[in-house]
Amino acid sequence: MADIIKLLPDHVANQIAAGEVVQRPASVVKELLENAIDAGATTIKLIVKNAGKTLIHIIDDGKGMSNTDARMSFERHATSKIATAEDLFKLNTKGFRGEALASIAAVAHVELKTKPDGNDVGTLIEIEGSTIINQEVCATPKGTSIAVKNLFFNIPARRNFLKSNNVESRHIIDEFQRVALAHPGIAMSMYHNEGELFHLPSGNLKQRIVNIFGGKTNEKLVPVQEETEIVTVDGFVIKPEFSKKTRGEQFFFVNDRFIKNAYLNHAVSAAFDGLLPDRARASYFLYLKVDPKTIDINIHPTKTEIKFDDEHSLYAILRSTVKHSLGQFNIAPVLDFDR
Numbered sequence: 564m565a566d567i568i569k570l571l572p573d574h575v576a577n578q579i580a581a582g583e584v585v586q587r588p589a590s591v592v593k594e595l596l597e598n599a600i601d602a603g604a605t606t607i608k609l610i611v612k613n614a615g616k617t618l619i620h621i622i623d624d625g626k627g628m629s630n631t632d633a634r635m636s637f638e639r640h641a642t643s644k645i646a647t648a649e650d651l652f653k654l655n656t657k658g659f660r661g662e663a664l665a666s667i668a669a670v671a672h673v674e675l676k677t678k679p680d681g682n683d684v685g686t687l688i689e690i691e692g693s694t695i696i697n698q699e700v701c702a703t704p705k706g707t708s709i710a711v712k713n714l715f716f717n718i719p720a721r722r723n724f725l726k727s728n729n730v731e732s733r734h735i736i737d738e739f740q741r742v743a744l745a746h747p748g749i750a751m752s753m754y755h756n757e758g759e760l761f762h763l764p765s766g767n768l769k770q771r772i773v774n775i776f777g778g779k780t781n782e783k784l785v786p787v788q789e790e791t792e793i794v795t796v797d798g799f800v801i802k803p804e805f806s807k808k809t810r811g812e813q814f815f816f817v818n819d820r821f822i823k824n825a826y827l828n829h830a831v832s833a834a835f836d837g838l839l840p841d842r843a844r845a846s847y848f849l850y851l852k853v854d855p856k857t858i859d860i861n862i863h864p865t866k867t868e869i870k871f872d873d874e875h876s877l878y879a880i881l882r883s884t885v886k887h888s889l890g891q892f893n894i895a896p897v898l899d900f901d902r
């Protein structure tokens with residue numbers, strides 16, 4: 564029998580990978596914001612048109628890329644962030660898979676402009692569906708600008724599957740807020756269809772929370788702080804009387820990365836036991852720092868789920884820490900549920 568197995572061409576492999584990495588415009592926003600953070604940006608601007616379906620443009624003042632790196636950045640499994648398998652256990656960057664730009668370029672029109680510090684001119688690359696259609700030198704400020712246009716232009720089924728502009732822009736705002744909350748020291752702004760949605764100057768965590776969620780949030784915050792051998796916990800919970808019945812603000816960050824974790828969410832809820840009005844849910848901004856060796860971030864391409872070596876201890880620490888903070892602020896059980 565003749566041999567029938569062939570390696571897939573790159574653009575096909577990229578498009579398949581894109582199915583996992585790029586689910587919707589918000590996934591592109593997340594990947595590009597994280598790249599800007601990893602590049603050491605101090606200012607990041609996000610411009611979105613038509614809920615990201617027409618344009619997602621991110622401009623950073625980070626370290627930029629050389630001419631060759633700019634081209635390499637679109638190759639699959641091409642990364643400057645890790646070099647060996649051991650590096651996976653001491654990650655201090657958001658990215659490491661080297662898949663995002665290759666995936667995004669497989670399913671959109673991408674225009675990259677980038678210039679490292681000290682260079683007179685930068686590089687412009689235009690790439691459409693994994694094919695580079697133009698590369699030239701260009702004048703551009705230090706840093707990187709990536710414009711992603713016409714997402715899923717070559718996958719009509721995916722494009723049609725996108726939700727309404729309201730839903731898609733909500734997802735984008737969620738991603739923007741998660742990154743903004745993880746990095747209060749970085750100035751960030753977001754524009755949607757010419758209107759400015761967020762203008763967040765560099766500041767501390769409290770200022771960032773207030774800048775995102777409004778001035779009244781300030782009085783609702785209860786600080787949380789604990790340091791143990793396996794974890795450092797920092798951040799704020801919202802006083803129980805201000806909790807909401809709908810999904811409130813529930814944010815966990817592990818080593819500056821937003822994560823979802825039902826088990827840890829349960830630990831916080833348990834700390835609020837007896838304090839919350841009927842059916843209300845605890846709201847929180849909690850930052851855990853753990854040794855990178857004790858977590859596995861590599862279980863899902865979007866990296867919002869991570870695996871902890873010792874989830875049970877984390878649960879216990881989190882519950883008692885939050886309980887203690889609430890107690891210190893003399894928060895008594897709520898008796899009147901109908902406020």
Ligand code: ADP
Pocket residue numbers: 594598599602623625626627628636637641642643644657658659660661662663664665706707
């Ligand atoms: P990863 O982030 O996992 O390394 P990406 O596909 O997102 O993979 O990016 C590939 C590489 O391109 C990065 O490792 C980095 O070297 C470079 N890069 C991407 N975005 C930027 C940026 N905004 N500024 C500087 N370099 C960037």
Ligand code: MG
Pocket residue numbers: 594597598657658659661663664
């Ligand atoms: Mg990346």
